[in-house]
Amino acid sequence: MPDLGLPITPMLWPVKYDLWGVRVSATTYDELLDRVLQAATCKVPATVDHMPVHGLVAAVRDVSFRQVLNAFSVLAPDGQPVRWALNTFHKLALPDRVYGPEFMKRLCGRAARDDHGVYLYGGSPRAVVKLKARLQEMFPGLSIVGCESPPYRELTPEEDRDAIDRINGSGARIVFLGLGCPKQEIFAHQHQDSINGVQVCVGAAFDFLSGEKRMAPGWMQDRGLEWLFRLSTEPRRLYRRYLRTNATFIWLVAHELWRRKRGRSPAPTGGPGRSEPRG
Numbered sequence: 001m002p003d004l005g006l007p008i009t010p011m012l013w014p015v016k017y018d019l020w021g022v023r024v025s026a027t028t029y030d031e032l033l034d035r036v037l038q039a040a041t042c043k044v045p046a047t048v049d050h051m052p053v054h055g056l057v058a059a060v061r062d063v064s065f066r067q068v069l070n071a072f073s074v075l076a077p078d079g080q081p082v083r084w085a086l087n088t089f090h091k092l093a094l095p096d097r098v099y100g101p102e103f104m105k106r107l108c109g110r111a112a113r114d115d116h117g118v119y120l121y122g123g124s125p126r127a128v129v130k131l132k133a134r135l136q137e138m139f140p141g142l143s144i145v146g147c148e149s150p151p152y153r154e155l156t157p158e159e160d161r162d163a164i165d166r167i168n169g170s171g172a173r174i175v176f177l178g179l180g181c182p183k184q185e186i187f188a189h190q191h192q193d194s195i196n197g198v199q200v201c202v203g204a205a206f207d208f209l210s211g212e213k214r215m216a217p218g219w220m221q222d223r224g225l226e227w228l229f230r231l232s233t234e235p236r237r238l239y240r241r242y243l244r245t246n247a248t249f250i251w252l253v254a255h256e257l258w259r260r261k262r263g264r265s266p267a268p269t270g271g272p273g274r275s276e277p278r279g
Contacts, residue, residue, distance in 0.1 A: 011035065011044050013073050017090045020252055021066055022059045024051055024082060025074045026092050029103060032076055033110055039073075039198050040116050040173035047071075047188045049201040050078035050100035053227070054245040055181045060252065065182055068189045076103070080224035081249060089256060101205035101215065104176060108135055112142040117171050119197070120147035121163075122178030123206035131178075131210035145170040150179070164194050173197045178206030 013035060014027035027035075032048070039046045049055075049072050056079075059066040069075055076098035077083040083097045111118050120128055128149045135142055146166060155163065167175055175197045177184040188199040207213040214233060216226040227246065231238050 011039055011042075011046065011073070013046075016075070017086055017092070019056060019082070019085055019089070020060045020256075022051075022056055023070050023075065024056070024086060025076055026086055026090070026094060027074065027076055027098060028094065028096065029098055029106060032074060032098055032103065033106055035074070036107060036174070036198050036200065037110055037114060037116070040111075041114070043173070043196065044198075045192065045196055046073040046198045047192050047201075048074045048076065048198065049185055049188070050098060050103065050203065051075045051082055052079040052181075052203075053081050053249050054241055055185075056082055057245040057248045057252075058182060060248070065185070068182075068185055071189060071192070072185075079226075080222070081253075084224070085253060088253075089260075099221070100202040101208045104200070104202045104205045104209065105138070107174065107200065108139050108142050111174055112139040115141075115143065116173040117143045117145035118174045118176060119145055119167050119170055119172035120176050120178070120206070121150065121167065122176070122180075122184065123149055123210070124212070125149040127206050127210045127212045128178075130212065131206050134210055145172050164191060168194075168196050175199045176205075177201045178203060180204075 014025040014031060016023040016025050018024075025032075036046070036048060038044075049069065051069075055069075059069050077086055077094065078097060078100050080097050083094050086092050087094055108118065110116075120131060122128065123131060128147050132144050132147045136144060148163075148166070150163065151159075173196075175195060177188055177199055179187055179201075181201075181203055184201040184203065188195075188201055191199070204213065208215045215221075216228075216230065220226055220228065227238075227242050231242050
């Protein structure tokens with residue numbers, strides 16, 4: 001963890017619950033906003049991700065990616081089906097998911113009020129410039145202290161060091177990552193001890209909030225059909241992803257329901273518990 005010259009305040013993050021080996025945080029917009037802003041104010045580095053179905057399935061399939069995600073401070077339930085699974089299998093009552101684009105908007109509003117600088121890292125060159133303009137239009141007091149679109153290829157060690165120097169040198173307390181899954185999660189994990197701010201992975205939020213891509217209507221989002229809307233807009237790019245991940249998720253849920261109906265306990269994977277304080 002970087003030495004900021006100030007005492008580090010331990011953070012108590014939302015409770016995590018196991019979904020097939022992936023530890024997803026049972027949280028709400030308001031709770032997560034308060035925790036992220038507390039970390040930003042106290043200058044505690046942290047990593048936050050928003051977990052949709054395809055990210056969850058990818059982690060279930062890939063143990064190394066699962067280890068990356070389980071090291072995050074928060075894995076918020078981004079997809080409605082992820083929230084439904086948490087509520088069903090752990091008897092929770094989460095009222096809503098914590099959707100990355102919506103959380104980004106709310107966090108920018110609070111950051112403007114509390115005077116926290118934010119950094120935008122990701123998206124295409126066109127999208128990130130439009131995103132900066134849109135956010136400053138929505139939140140006139142928001143201090144965007146840096147924005148950049150990194151190369152789509154892997155960075156060289158020198159490029160990586162330069163990027164970290166730019167982010168830390170900007171004084172940003174909140175760093176939004178829009179690199180796509182799993183690239184943004186791997187980036188955040190690799191830099192959890194070198195980036196001073198709270199890293200928040202928001203994926204497609206850069207494209208949605210910049211206006212580069214359309215968001216699904218609210219009624220589709222509420223019913224867990226956002227994937228269908230996105231598939232209709234980008235069928236060639238997304239059909240394989242949704243065919244594989246949706247089928248796998250349905251199988252996982254059906255198998256878990258069958259296990260419970262037969263009275264078989266799930267395989268032990270750690271169970272629920274609070275994240276370890278950082279710092």
